[in-house]
Amino acid sequence: MRAFTQKGAAQKPVQEKIAPVHGNIQYVPSLLPVGFLSDFSSDEDDGGSNTNMDHSDDHHGTSSVSSALPRKRQKLEVPYREQRKQKQAAKQAELEHAYKDITKHLKSKKTVFVGGPRGLQARRARTIEVHLMLVVKNKHSFKVASEMAAETNGFAAKWGGRQVRGWTREWMRTRKLPVSQWGRHAKISSLLDDPAIASELRTFMRSNKWSMDPQKLAKFTNNELLHTEATKYLEGIVQTEMPQGLKRYIELELFPRIHMKVGRGVSLSTARRWLPNDGQSMSWVPDGEHKLRKKGAGRGLHQSSIICSTVGHLEEAAHTIEYGKNYEGYWNGEMFVAQLRDKIIPAFERAHGPGYQALFLIDNSQGHSAYADDALLISRMNVNPGGKQAQMKDGWFIDAGGQKVIQPMIFPSDHHDHPNEPKGIKARYLRENCDYTFETLKTNLPKAMASVRLSTIRLWEHRMHRWMxxxxxxxxxxTAQLQVKEFSSRKYKSHRRVPETVACLFD
Known part of the structure; x- marks a missing residue:
């Protein structure tokens, strides 16, 4: 059959099937609409009527795709399973590193927890350690390990486990411990909350209701009411709490320690008699020694006096201070030097007259020792240069070539930042580089052994051979020590042969 299309006639869409093509080019196996015959121009219809007018049902048109579509599966550079293994290994390494850090942090003596070593923050830190230990060593899942760690350390299993997971993630991310919000809110306690005080105030106000004013009420509260309540509180402590505490200590700790059997116990009346005489008449001290009584809890005086074998006590040479950090400080060597210069020597000269020489006998005490004002003391130096610190004399050191090098301790006058100001020093102490843990010891020991030079090893080897x-x-x-010392020390028979480097050590 033949199909013809005329103008004004019904238009039917013409579809052509894409014939399969054998080869490497892929084709879309679907029917593609190519439009209507009336869409073509009349010139094309007229010019191509001999060829395009005839269509057969078994005619098949071919249409190829210019480029191949991407395949559904592509080969990855790193297989997915290998990527997953790498992520799991990195996660495991992160957990192990976090567990090592939290263990090191807990064992360090420099760690200070909020609330002390038995506070809430310390307990949370131990919970994080247990959580990471269960995950790293026991191979538990993150959630199960958190619930076990929470329940072990006194937290709820479900809610506490959720909190522990958050604490652990925060530690792994920032290496910071969780801080509790306990005690962050203002807690105000009023004297009126005490029923006894409220009753006393109510009685006082009722008895003076016609002449009551705020000043009188404040005076009564400060002078009479609080004094009465404090007296009652002190009586309760002295008459009840302290004797009961002494009774429990003797029965539960002292008697078992000295292997004495507790009979009927110690009565409160006996404990009350012991308390006033506690340590007053007898005490345990080593043979030939005396008991050093404690200083009182109140304020005290420190006096530095001088006695003379010819005159006696030189009262005008004495110096007295009220010790304490909130008063005049504590006695030190600088105070003694000032007393010796300003009081003791002038008092001795006035008592004996000119021409006499004094011989002072001073005990070896830290309060009687002092350095010069320009002595090289690191305790007098600041960390940074400038500021208020001592003006020290020049120091010196021996360089690698054996020469004495002078090291000034004050900046020159043409210094751009600190002209004529003392230098500072940034000291690094052992406690800043060591946290006193066994893990750090294992890390630093190989480094310390590797830092020893070969020349030092050979010198010690020769020294050991001489000892052997x-x-x-x-x-x-x-005798063996003297013989070994002959090889390690040099002897100079003339002072003119002593080199400059050795002579500087005796300056």
Whole structure:
């Protein structure tokens, strides 16, 4: 059959099937609409009527796709399973590192927890450690391990486990411990909350209701009411709490320690008699020694006095201070030097007259020792240069070439930041580089061993051979030490032969 299309006639869409093509090019196996015959121009219809007018039902048109579509599966550079293994290994390494850090943090003596070592923050830190230990060592899941760690350390299993997971993630991310919000709110306690005080105030106000004013009420509260309540509180402590505490200590700790059997116990009346005489008449001290009584809890005086074998007590040479950090401080060597210069020597000269020489006998006490004002003391230096610190004299050191190098401790006058100001020093102490944990010791020990030079090893090897030779010859310890010292020390028979580097050590 033949199909013809005329103008004004019904238009039917013409579809052509895409014939399958054998080869590497892929084709879309669907029917593609190519439009209507009337969409073509009349010129094309007229010019191509001999060829395009005839269509057969078994005619198949072909249409190829210019480029191939991407395949559904692509080969990855790193397989997905390998990527997953790498992520799991990285996560495991992160957990192990976090567990090592929290263990090191808990064992360090420099760690200060909010609330003390038995406070809430310390307990949370131990919970984080247990959580990471269960995950790293026991191979528990993150959620199950958190619930077990929470329940072990006194938290709820479900809610506490959720909190522990948050604490652990925060520690892994920032290395910071959780801070509790306990005690962050203002807590105000009023005297009126006490029923006894409220009753006393109510009685006082009722008895003076016609002449009551705020000043009188404040005076009564400060002078009479609080004094009465404090007296009652003190009586309760002295008459009841302290004797009961002494009774429990004797029965539960003292008697078992000295292997004495507790009979009927100690009565409160006996404990009350012991308390006033506690440590007053008898006490345990080593043989030939006396008991050093404690200083009182109140304020005290420190007096530095001078006695003379010819005159006696030089009262005008004495110096007295009221010790304490909130008063005049504590006695030190600088105070003694000032007393010796300003009081003791002038008092001695006035008592004996000119021409006499004094011989002072001073005990070896830290309060009687002092350094010069320009002495090289690191305790007098600030960390940073400038500021209020001592003007020290120049120091010196021996360089690698054996030469003495002068090291000034004050900046020159042409310094751009600190002209004529003392230098500072940034000291690094052992406690800043060591946290006193076994893990850090294992890390630093190989580094310390590797830092020893070969020349030092050979010198010590020669020294050990000399010790072995001295012991083989049958010498005693002191004699062997003198023999070994002959090889390690130089002897100079003339002071003119002493080199400058050695002479500087005796300056």
């Amino acid at each position: 030779s001295a012991y083989r010859s049958g010498l005693e310890t002191k």
